Amino acid sequence: MTEKIEKIIVNSLIELNEELEGNPLGSPTKETKLYGGGGALDSLALVSFITDLEERISDEFDEDIVLADEKAMSQRTSPFRNVKSLTIYIQKLLEE
Amino acid sequence: MKKVILITGTRKGIGKELAEYYLSLGCVVIGCSRGPGTIVNSDYRHHELDVSNEKNVVKMVRATKKEFSRIDILLNNAGIASMNHFLTTSYNTVQNIFNTNFLGTFIFSREVSKVMMKQKYGRIVNYTTVASALRLEGEAVYAASKGAIENFTQTISKEVAPYNITVNAIGPTPVETDLIKTVPKDKIAALLDKQAIKRFGTFEDIKNVIDFFIDDKSEFITGQIIYLGGIHN
Numbered sequence: 001m002t003e004k005i006e007k008i009i010v011n012s013l014i015e016l017n018e019e020l021e022g023n024p025l026g027s028p029t030k031e032t033k034l035y036g037g038g039g040a041l042d043s044l045a046l047v048s049f050i051t052d053l054e055e056r057i058s059d060e061f062d063e064d065i066v067l068a069d070e071k072a073m074s075q076r077t078s079p080f081r082n083v084k085s086l087t088i089y090i091q092k093l094l095e096e
Numbered sequence: 097m098k099k100v101i102l103i104t105g106t107r108k109g110i111g112k113e114l115a116e117y118y119l120s121l122g123c124v125v126i127g128c129s130r131g132p133g134t135i136v137n138s139d140y141r142h143h144e145l146d147v148s149n150e151k152n153v154v155k156m157v158r159a160t161k162k163e164f165s166r167i168d169i170l171l172n173n174a175g176i177a178s179m180n181h182f183l184t185t186s187y188n189t190v191q192n193i194f195n196t197n198f199l200g201t202f203i204f205s206r207e208v209s210k211v212m213m214k215q216k217y218g219r220i221v222n223y224t225t226v227a228s229a230l231r232l233e234g235e236a237v238y239a240a241s242k243g244a245i246e247n248f249t250q251t252i253s254k255e256v257a258p259y260n261i262t263v264n265a266i267g268p269t270p271v272e273t274d275l276i277k278t279v280p281k282d283k284i285a286a287l288l289d290k291q292a293i294k295r296f297g298t299f300e301d302i303k304n305v306i307d308f309f310i311d312d313k314s315e316f317i318t319g320q321i322i323y324l325g326g327i328h329n
Contacts, residue, residue: 064158
């Protein structure tokens with residue numbers, strides 16, 4: 001399941017990267033920083049990304065999760081810091 | 097292309113009238129209420145849910161997106177009122193009012209905005225009340241829940257503006273619907289007397305403001321609250 005989620009995130013990032021100016025995400029991997037602390041996404045790009053991701057997760061797992069978290073905008077503890085933290089967060093939501 | 101309009105609280109009252117009106121104009125209408133639907137039309141879909149139930153709202157919005165690929169307009173119409181002195185208002189009543197009025201508006205706005213963001217177009221209309229502007233005695237909790245909606249409307253209008261989504265609110269005066277049927281007649285008369293134009297609001301009055309907010313030409317109108325009857329803050 002972890003690998004599947006990671007793949008969905010990376011694919012979504014590849015698509016997002018094409019829409020953003022200057023290829024800010026390079027070739028996304030699980031270490032790619034996303035938001036805050038040197039992450040490449042600003043808050044507008046982050047909400048677009050989250051929206052796209054929710055839809056992909058729903059299509060793949062037939063599970064309607066909401067990626068909203070009180071720590072979303074935190075620099076240190078946000079689940080949206082990098083691909084790895086986001087994978088763990090989504091897996092937790094799917095297992096709830 | 098048919099416009100897709102999501103309206104909450106379509107089983108009766110203004111919500112039902114609006115749903116039927118937009119269906120008559122050839123729109124697709126997605127409605128919801130706690131009970132079964134009362135509109136039969138091939139362009140109408142009904143979802144039975146509580147607007148403050150996050151899971152069910154998410155499900156409804158995603159099902160709509162799947163079937164119609166877009167949502168052009170959201171009317172956060174569902175609402176409940178309560179008239180009471182705040183000293184005799186129960187904790188549960190406050191929770192129910194805030195759940196339906198504010199949380200319902202919040203969840204629908206958030207989920208539908210996600211769809212609108214992608215299509216780079218959207219019109220959201222929230223509902224407040226003249227009781228909020230008037231600080232009307234006996235309506236402290238109801239007006240507070242609507243006051244929250246007013247502030248929310250104006251703030252999120254800034255957050256979604258980059259996606260060509262507008263968010264506005266209408267503040268109706270009393271309209272003769274179920275919402276006010278338990279309010280004493282003299283209270284209603286006193287309220288009407290505070291208006292510049294002293295009469296009940298009508299469905300036509302509400303429709304007129306909503307039509308203005310959702311018009312394609314209103315793309316520069318956002319974060320606005322229009323009260324009916326000549327009431328102002």
